[in-house]
Amino acid sequence: MKTPKGLHPLLEDGVIDEVLYPLKSGKEASVYVVRSGGETLCAKVYKDMAQRSFQARVPYQEGRKVRGSRRQRAIGKGSRFGRKEEEAAWKRTEVDALYRLAEAGVHVPRPHGYFEGVLLMALVVDAAGHSAPRLSEVELSPEQACYFYTVLIRDVVRMLCLGLIHGDLSAYNVLVTQEGPVLIDFPQVVNASGNNNARSMLLRDVHKLRDYLGRFAPELLAVHHGEEMWALFATGTLQPDVKLTGTFVFDQHSADVQTVRHSIEDARREMLARQQGRKEAAERD
Numbered sequence: 001m002k003t004p005k006g007l008h009p010l011l012e013d014g015v016i017d018e019v020l021y022p023l024k025s026g027k028e029a030s031v032y033v034v035r036s037g038g039e040t041l042c043a044k045v046y047k048d049m050a051q052r053s054f055q056a057r058v059p060y061q062e063g064r065k066v067r068g069s070r071r072q073r074a075i076g077k078g079s080r081f082g083r084k085e086e087e088a089a090w091k092r093t094e095v096d097a098l099y100r101l102a103e104a105g106v107h108v109p110r111p112h113g114y115f116e117g118v119l120l121m122a123l124v125v126d127a128a129g130h131s132a133p134r135l136s137e138v139e140l141s142p143e144q145a146c147y148f149y150t151v152l153i154r155d156v157v158r159m160l161c162l163g164l165i166h167g168d169l170s171a172y173n174v175l176v177t178q179e180g181p182v183l184i185d186f187p188q189v190v191n192a193s194g195n196n197n198a199r200s201m202l203l204r205d206v207h208k209l210r211d212y213l214g215r216f217a218p219e220l221l222a223v224h225h226g227e228e229m230w231a232l233f234a235t236g237t238l239q240p241d242v243k244l245t246g247t248f249v250f251d252q253h254s255a256d257v258q259t260v261r262h263s264i265e266d267a268r269r270e271m272l273a274r275q276q277g278r279k280e281a282a283e284r285d
Contacts, residue, residue, distance in 0.1 A: 004032060006045035009116040016043065016120070023131060028187055033123060033131070041112055044119040046091045046187075088117075094187040095119055100162055104240070106155045107182045127178040135181060135212070136171035145216035151180045152209050153225050156202075158240045160233050165190040165198055169205035171212045192233065199230050224248035 003011065003019050010016045018035040025031070029046045098111040098121065112120040124132040140148065152174065159165065166173070167188040175182045192198045206226030214221040223246030231248070232238035 004030065004045055006030075006116075006118055007032065007034070007043060010034075010043070010118055013115070015113075015115050016041075019043075028185075034120075036112070036120065039112075040123050042109065042121050042123050044121065046117055046119075048087065090187055091117060091119075093189055094185075097164060097186045097189045100164070101159060101183075101186075104158050104162055106158050107151065107180065108186075109182065109184060124175045124177060124182050124184070126176065132175040132177050132182065134172055135174035135176055138176050140213070140216045142217040145213040146220065148176075148181050149209065149213045149217070149220055152183075153206070153229075153244065154241075155181075155183055156206060156209075157229055157238065157242060157244070160192055160202065160229060161238055161240045163192045165192050165195075165202045166205050167201050170208045174209075202226055202230055222246075 001019065001021060007016065007019055011019070016034045016036045020033045020035060020040070023031040023033050023042065027047070029044050032043045032045065034041055034043045092114070095111065095114045098108055098119075101108045102110055109124050110122040112122065114120070126132045135148070156166070156169070166183065166186065167190040168185065169183070173183065173185045175184055190198055190201050192202070195201075203226040206229075210220050210223065210225070225244050225246050227248040227250075228244050228246065229238060229242075232242065
């Protein structure tokens, strides 16, 4: 096969020895199976994204820290340099997250380094040694579905304890191995403490897993682990090995809209009064 342009520097520098075959291609990146020092690995080659792609990333990037004040200002201005730095930061986010998650015991591909914009990581395989299928591609028994759900929820909890939320978790971002499920694709990982959308993204992730695996084990459709773990996280009591019950008491109280409106109106009047007072003081001077 023709060697992808993004892998030329790694071949020239001896980081990888051979490109074996393409594994998958998506909007964000293309993944190739490569040989490196006697090991078979995956090489994730990130694609350069068009300007329109950055708008879709905004909800995920809120609360992320950028290294260096100059880079942060450039990104905020949307300059050419800023867009380049934003693209680089988007790629580094997945790399940093993978190392942290692997160290915390989350089931993810083991990272092997980041070189010239290419992420090297372990190739996730099935029982026969072939590239592992996605969760969306396999049939499960009720027992397997319940086991997978338990493992995945434990991993989501461990992620949340690190202050991270996958942000795009579904049956398409889970690989199936002989030992169980493995989470993949983290460029959109969310800062749980600094993102206003964090709770809704966590619930979306958990509900997608629950609803998909609930096709094989309908009893899963009645549990509410997402709401339960977020409540613990919000109070600072979530632990990596917490025993979740799957039950959650939802607040049934109606919002007191009238009181909220009165509070807003009072605040508006106070602001106008202060503005008028400053104006009159300036005229007297």
